[in-house]
Structure formats: C-alpha cells, structure tokens
Amino acid sequence: MAEIIEVFLMRITNFEEELRKSPHSIPNTASLAAEFTSFKAFVVQALSSLQQQVELLAHTVDQLEVRSRRKMLLFQGIPENSKENTALTP
Numbered sequence: 001m002a003e004i005i006e007v008f009l010m011r012i013t014n015f016e017e018e019l020r021k022s023p024h025s026i027p028n029t030a031s032l033a034a035e036f037t038s039f040k041a042f043v044v045q046a047l048s049s050l051q052q053q054v055e056l057l058a059h060t061v062d063q064l065e066v067r068s069r070r071k072m073l074l075f076q077g078i079p080e081n082s083k084e085n086t087a088l089t090p
C-alpha cells in the first residue's frame with residue numbers, strides 16, 4: 001500500500017510540474033496526454049485492487065462472525081428456573 005501511495009504522489013507531482021512548465025506547448029501536450037492516460041490507468045488499477053481488498057476483508061469478517069456464533073444456541077419458549085445450572089459438565 002505504501003508503494004502505491006508513493007507512486008501516486010510521485011506521478012501526480014510530475015504531472016503538475018509538466019503542466020506548470022509548458023501549458024501551451026503543443027509537443028508537450030501529446031506527452032502530457034499520454035502521461036495522464038497512463039496515470040489514469042494506474043489510479044483505476046489501484047482503486048480496483050483496494051476494492052477487492054475491502055471485499056475480501058468484509059467476507060473474512062463475515063466468516064469470523066458466523067464461526068463465532070456456531071456454538072451459541074438460543075432457545076425461546078422454554079421456561080427457566082432461577083437455580084438452574086446451564087454450564088456444560090463433562
């Protein structure tokens with residue numbers, strides 16, 4: 001993740017510098033457009049990767065919640081006695 005952030009900041013800084021250097025230069029406009037297209041593809045790929053990671057984490061959390069509830073049973077409609085021992089005994 002740190003690498004993605006570093007590359008993102010480096011490329012956006014380079015893009016801003018090129019834009020400030022020659023805003024009206026025709027030869028640089030083509031290279032700037034190519035650089036922007038490349039940067040846009042990088043950002044889309046990074047966002048897609050992050051979205052997949054979030055989905056994986058959400059799925060993992062859901063599985064952990066389900067697994068933690070497997071040993072828990074809730075019974076309704078059965079009367080309880082105040083002195084009843086509900087602990088499992090071997």
